[in-house]
Each structure stands twice: as C-alpha cells, then as structure tokens.
Amino acid sequence: MTTASSAPGVLGRARELVDPAIAEALAGLCGELNEPAVYHFQGRGKGTRPALAILSAEAVGAAPAVAVPGAVAIELIHDFSLIHDDIIDGDTERRHRTTVWAKFGTGVGVIAGDALHTLAFDVLLREPTPPRVKAAQHLARAVSAMIAGQSQDMAFGATDGVSLEQCLIMEQGKTGALLSYASSVGAMLAGADDATVEGLADYGAHVGVAFQAVDDLLGIWGDPERTGKPAGSDLRERKKSVPVVIALNSDTSAADELAELYARPELDEGEVHTARALVEAGGGREATRALAHNHHNLAVAAVDALVGNQEISEAVADELRSMAEFIVGRDF
Amino acid sequence: MTTASSAPGVLGRARELVDPAIAEALAGLCGELNEPAVYHFQGRGKGTRPALAILSAEAVGAAPAVAVPGAVAIELIHDFSLIHDDIIDGDTERRHRTTVWAKFGTGVGVIAGDALHTLAFDVLLREPTPPRVKAAQHLARAVSAMIAGQSQDMAFGATDGVSLEQCLIMEQGKTGALLSYASSVGAMLAGADDATVEGLADYGAHVGVAFQAVDDLLGIWGDPERTGKPAGSDLRERKKSVPVVIALNSDTSAADELAELYARPELDEGEVHTARALVEAGGGREATRALAHNHHNLAVAAVDALVGNQEISEAVADELRSMAEFIVGRDF
Numbered sequence: 001m002t003t004a005s006s007a008p009g010v011l012g013r014a015r016e017l018v019d020p021a022i023a024e025a026l027a028g029l030c031g032e033l034n035e036p037a038v039y040h041f042q043g044r045g046k047g048t049r050p051a052l053a054i055l056s057a058e059a060v061g062a063a064p065a066v067a068v069p070g071a072v073a074i075e076l077i078h079d080f081s082l083i084h085d086d087i088i089d090g091d092t093e094r095r096h097r098t099t100v101w102a103k104f105g106t107g108v109g110v111i112a113g114d115a116l117h118t119l120a121f122d123v124l125l126r127e128p129t130p131p132r133v134k135a136a137q138h139l140a141r142a143v144s145a146m147i148a149g150q151s152q153d154m155a156f157g158a159t160d161g162v163s164l165e166q167c168l169i170m171e172q173g174k175t176g177a178l179l180s181y182a183s184s185v186g187a188m189l190a191g192a193d194d195a196t197v198e199g200l201a202d203y204g205a206h207v208g209v210a211f212q213a214v215d216d217l218l219g220i221w222g223d224p225e226r227t228g229k230p231a232g233s234d235l236r237e238r239k240k241s242v243p244v245v246i247a248l249n250s251d252t253s254a255a256d257e258l259a260e261l262y263a264r265p266e267l268d269e270g271e272v273h274t275a276r277a278l279v280e281a282g283g284g285r286e287a288t289r290a291l292a293h294n295h296h297n298l299a300v301a302a303v304d305a306l307v308g309n310q311e312i313s314e315a316v317a318d319e320l321r322s323m324a325e326f327i328v329g330r331d332f
Numbered sequence: 333m334t335t336a337s338s339a340p341g342v343l344g345r346a347r348e349l350v351d352p353a354i355a356e357a358l359a360g361l362c363g364e365l366n367e368p369a370v371y372h373f374q375g376r377g378k379g380t381r382p383a384l385a386i387l388s389a390e391a392v393g394a395a396p397a398v399a400v401p402g403a404v405a406i407e408l409i410h411d412f413s414l415i416h417d418d419i420i421d422g423d424t425e426r427r428h429r430t431t432v433w434a435k436f437g438t439g440v441g442v443i444a445g446d447a448l449h450t451l452a453f454d455v456l457l458r459e460p461t462p463p464r465v466k467a468a469q470h471l472a473r474a475v476s477a478m479i480a481g482q483s484q485d486m487a488f489g490a491t492d493g494v495s496l497e498q499c500l501i502m503e504q505g506k507t508g509a510l511l512s513y514a515s516s517v518g519a520m521l522a523g524a525d526d527a528t529v530e531g532l533a534d535y536g537a538h539v540g541v542a543f544q545a546v547d548d549l550l551g552i553w554g555d556p557e558r559t560g561k562p563a564g565s566d567l568r569e570r571k572k573s574v575p576v577v578i579a580l581n582s583d584t585s586a587a588d589e590l591a592e593l594y595a596r597p598e599l600d601e602g603e604v605h606t607a608r609a610l611v612e613a614g615g616g617r618e619a620t621r622a623l624a625h626n627h628h629n630l631a632v633a634a635v636d637a638l639v640g641n642q643e644i645s646e647a648v649a650d651e652l653r654s655m656a657e658f659i660v661g662r663d664f
Contacts, residue, residue: 030484032480032486032487033480080446084442084443084446087442088438088442106420106438107419107420107421107486108483110416110445111416111482111483111486112483113442114445115480115483117446117449117450118449118472118476119476121453121468121471122472122476125465125468126469128466128469133457133460136453137457137460140450140457141454144451147365147446151362151365151440151443151447152362154364154439
C-alpha cells in the first residue's frame with residue numbers, strides 16, 4: 001500500500017502482538033510447508049489487516065489480545081491469496097523478492113497457499129467459543145467474496161462491455177471483503193453487538209473500495225519508483241480497472257479509441273501512453289479520484305456514526321481515521 | 333479407486349442425497365467459478381467419501397440426511413485437492429477427461445480449487461450448531477493433514493533415505509486423513525459420543541492406508557487398461573511409494589541397484605522393467621501386500637469392536653465391511 005502519511009502507531013502495536021502468534025501458527029506446519037511459508041512471511045507488508053483487527057477490538061473496549069486469532073487468520077488468508085495470485089499472474093517478484101512459486105516451484109506455491117488457507121480456519125476453530133465460531137463463519141464468507149472478486153477480475157480481460165457496477169462489485173469482493181472483515185473481526189471476537197460490528201465492517205468495506213480505486217490510479221499514473229511496477233502496467237496488461245471501465249463506458253470518442261486499443265494483442269510504449277491519455281479524456285481519472293474521496297469520506301462517516309452512538313471511543317475512532325488515511329493515501 | 337467388487341448399495345443412496353446438495357452449493361459460486369467447478373464435478377468418481385459419511389450417520393441410528401453437510405464438505409475438499417494436484421503434477425487428463433487447469437488455464441484451476449476449499453467450510457458453518465462446528469473443526473485438521481502428506485510426497489523425490497515410517501506417515505496424511513474424516517463425520521453430525529466417532533475414524537484411517545498401499549502396488553504392477561495410467565508410472569516418475577521405500581530399505585543388493593536407478597534423471601522402458609523386478613526382489617511387493625491386508629483387517633476389526641460394544645448396528649457394520657472391501661479391492 002503506497003502512501004505519504006506516516007505510519008499509525010497501531011501498526012507497531014499490532015506486530016508485537018500478532019507476529020509471535022503467526023510464527024507459532026506457522027511452526028505447526030510440517031517442514032516442507034513451513035519453509036516456503038516462512039520465506040513468504042519474511043517479506044510481508046506493513047500488517048495493515050492485523051492492525052485493523054486489533055483496532056476493532058480496542059474500539060469496543062476489549063483487550064487487543066482478544067483480536068489476535070482473528071488477526072492471525074486474516075493475515076494467513078491474505079498471504080495465501082498473494083502466493084496464489086502470483087502464480088495466477090505469473091509474477092516472479094513481490095516487494096523486490098522472488099515470489100514463492102518462482103523460488104520453490106509452482107507445485108510448492110499451490111500447496112503452501114492451500115496450507116495457509118486451511119490454517120486460518122484451524123487457528124480460529126481450535127477453541128470453538130461462540131465468538132470464534134462466528135469469526136470463522138464470517139471468514140468463510142469473506143474469503144468466498146474475495147475469491148469471487150479475483151475470478152471476476154481474471155475474466156474481465158476477455159469480457160466486452162464490463163459496466164462500472166460490475167467492476168465495483170468485483171473490487172468490493174477482491175479487496176473490500178477482506179478489509180471489511182479485518183476491520184470488524186476484533187469486535188466480533190470481543191462479543192460486540194451486531195450494529196457495532198456492522199458499522200466497523202462498513203468502515204472497512206469503504207476503505208477497501210477507496211484503496212482499490214487509488215491502486216487503480218497508480219496502475220496507470222503511478223511513479224514506478226514508488227509502486228515498484230512498470231509505469232502504466234495495468235494498461236500494458238489491458239486490465240479493466242475502474243478508471244478504464246469508466247472511460248470505456250463514457251459517451252466520448254476516447255471510449256471508442258480506447259476500446260480499439262484494448263482489442264489489440266499487445267500494446268507498445270507509445271500505445272500505453274495513448275491509452276493513458278484516452279482514459280483521462282474519457283473522464284476515468286477524475287471520476288476515480290472522486291470515487292476514492294467519496295468512499296474515504298464514507299469510511300470516516302461510518303466511524304463518526306459509531307462515535308455518535310457511543311459505540312466506540314473517540315480515541316480509537318481517531319486511530320481508525322488515521323488508518324483510513326494511511327491505507328488510502330493522500331496524493332492521488 | 334480400482335476394484336473388482338460390485339458397488340455397495342450405499343453409493344447410490346448417497347448420490348441421491350448428496351448430489352443435489354453439491355449442486356446447490358456450487359450454484360452459490362459466481363459464474364466464473366461455477367463453470368470450471370461444475371465441469372470438474374461432471375467427471376467425478378463413485379462418491380466413496382460421501383457414501384462413507386452417510387454410512388457413519390446410519391451407523392449410529394441417525395437419518396442419513398444428518399450427514400449431508402459433512403458429505404458435501406468432504407466432496408468439495410476432495411475435489412479441490414484433485415484440481416490442485418493436477419496442476420502440481422502437470423496432469424492433463426483425469427478419468428479420460430481434460431483436467432480443469434488444462435481446459436481453463438492454470439489460473440482458473442488455482443482459483444476454482446480455492447473456491448471449493450472455502451466453500452467446504454462455508455457449507456458446514458452456515459448453521460453453526462455444535463455438531464457442525466465440531467465437524468468444521470475436525471475438517472480443518474483433516475485438510476491440514478492431507479496437505480502436509482501431499483507436500484511430503486512432493487518432497488520425497490529429492491530426499492535420500494526416506495524411511496518406511498516417514499512414508500507411512502505421509503500416506504496416512506495424504507489419503508488416510510480425509511477417509512478417516514469421511515468415515516466419522518456423519519456420526520459427529522449426529523452427535524454421537526467420542527468413542528464411537530473415534531472408532532469410525534479409526535476404521536477410515538485403516539481403509540485409507542490399505543487403499544493407498546494397493547494404489548502403490550497398482551502404480552508399479554497395475555494393468556494400464558484398468559488403472560488408466562501407463563504401466564509402471566510410479567517408477568517412471570521415481571515416486572517413493574511404499575513398495576519402493578521398503579525395497580530401498582531392504583538389506584539386499586536389489587536395494588543398491590534400485591537406488592542407483594532412482595538416481596538417474598530419466599528411466600527408459602527397460603529400466604522401468606528392471607526397477608519393477610528390483611522392488612519385488614527387495615521384498616517391496618510382498619510386504620506392501622501384507623501391509624494392505626493388515627490394515628484392511630484392522631479396519632474390519634474396528635467395525636467389529638464397535639458392534640461388540642453395541643455402538644453400531646450389525647446391518648450397518650456389514651455395509652462398512654463391504655465398503656472397505658470395495659475401496660481396498662480384492663486382487664492385489
């Protein structure tokens with residue numbers, strides 16, 4: 001996640017609590033699976049999802065430790081999905097390190113991802129208290145939504161006439177479902193009432209859509225130095241991301257020209273440049289920025305509503321707002 | 333599963349109950365995932381695992397319908413593992429049909445398997461009654477064991493000095509864990525006491541080891557017409573299956589010659605033939621046959637003990653014995 005904001009304090013707090021629990025969970029894998037899993041985790045990101053899980057327990061006045069099984073499960077699921085996504089996309093690098101499948105082989109990548117997938121449910125169900133069962137039940141739904149979103153994203157390449165609505169449903173699944181779950185699982189494990197859990201889930205879902213919209217902008221206009229991907233990589237791969245779909249559905253000549261470019265088997269440097277200008281001319285950049293701002297605002301509004309109803313404390317609300325800004329970023 | 337025995341009646345009974353429930357579960361997948369999943373299920377096997385699940389409910393006097401969520405979950409897990417195994421092994425055919433990854437692409441194979449994996453937990457946790465939660469908890473453990481076994485099997489190729497004990501632990505995981513779960517999940521869902529559930533799980537674990545031992549024999553001496561694989565395919569791939577490991581660990585000159593052959597990058601027709609003779613000379617065939625008989629007998633003994641303690645009825649015990657014979661086969 002690319003951002004200019006400084007890292008909120010909860011990220012460090014969460015790592016201290018969650019990292020040992022992740023290490024313990026991975027230690028339960030047999031040696032053949034432990035090695036690739038540990039290798040992958042050594043390159044893991046900032047731990048945004050576990051941090052949201054911890055915050056959501058603190059938000060309802062619970063000890064942060066209550067959220068740990070949920071934080072571990074969410075991180076295991078996130079990393080299983082990254083390991084498998086790298087196979088699906090044929091990506092050999094992630095965060096400047098060789099990806100699991102590229103280092104250990106496709107077979108090991110498939111099975112190591114599978115192992116983390118099951119381990120997430122195992123971690124939650126080991127002590128099947130009612131809140132943990134609920135957390136496992138909601139995890140199954142969130143992972144189903146994530147997988148559905150990912151499969152739709154894969155299918156969009158070959159699909160003509162993808163609508164903005166379809167594209168947003170895809171992104172809500174692919175990115176929103178897991179962030180929504182992460183933002184509420186701590187409260188769920190603390191036994192909070194449904195309205196609070198749903199409010200927090202709502203916050204996370206909007207953060208997810210805003211983050212994905214910004215990610216889509218970076219995939220077209222992002223600085224390769226900061227994104228770690230080639231400039232305009234989403235265009236090169238002719239991805240039907242939100243800005244592209246908006247431009248393709250615009251009633252402009254840019255839409256037709258862009259559709260014509262997207263129908264080609266490959267785009268050279270100059271065509272990527274042209275495509276970028278066409279997405280902008282078709283209104284894709286501006287509308288996606290507005291969408292990101294809108295969902296960022298909706299995330300903050302969800303937090304405000306929870307504070308207003310005295311469901312969460314103002315101190316934690318502030319941290320949730322900082323996390324939203326940190327995840328979504330400022331300059332897009 | 334290759335056998336000469338006629339199919340026990342429970343297979344048909346189980347299909348009637350379980351197939352509509354599987355179809356319903358798959359209908360909940362988005363279109364992009366439903367298509368490859370349905371394609372895979374159209375070529376599915378005899379439904380041994382769902383049948384065992386149904387029998388295990390009937391064994392404790394419950395209505396067979398009680399077992400259905402467990403039967404569906406076990407079949408979804410079995411099929412997710414087949415879809416991923418075909419990617420891992422690069423197999424383009426299964427049951428004389430193109431495999432999912434070969435037909436739809438590796439990416440779709442990975443994600444369709446993932447979707448079935450999650451769906452299994454989702455199906456069980458949709459109504460989180462205590463027996464279903466217990467079934468989900470045990471499913472996570474069984475799937476972890478299956479994945480660990482599969483990853484060990486993958487690693488054995490590059491490992492020198494695999495012991496028979498390691499090999500049996502691998503096979504207990506790879507094949508035994510899921511058959512053990514299938515043989516007890518119906519009783520678990522019916523709320524049977526732990527001793528009965530464990531007795532049935534024990535039966536299934538022994539059936540699993542016996543079945544795998546026979547499968548290992550067929551991988552070396554099986555008739556290609558019946559196995560659907562080339563003669564001696566396990567030797568060609570230099571798999572460290574039970575007969576091979578026994579021969580490699582035998583204190584014979586055959587052991588050294590076999591080790592020398594297994595160290596080669598590739599085996600030609602004549603070398604496969606020689607390897608086959610060496611496994612036999614090293615005692616691998618006879619000892620594996622004895623192992624299969626022994627575990628088949630242990631499976632039957634587990635059933636007898638359950639009948640003796642009046643935990644299950646004689647009528648269902650007979651069906652469990654028939655299923656063991658059907659799964660393990662007679663002529664090996």
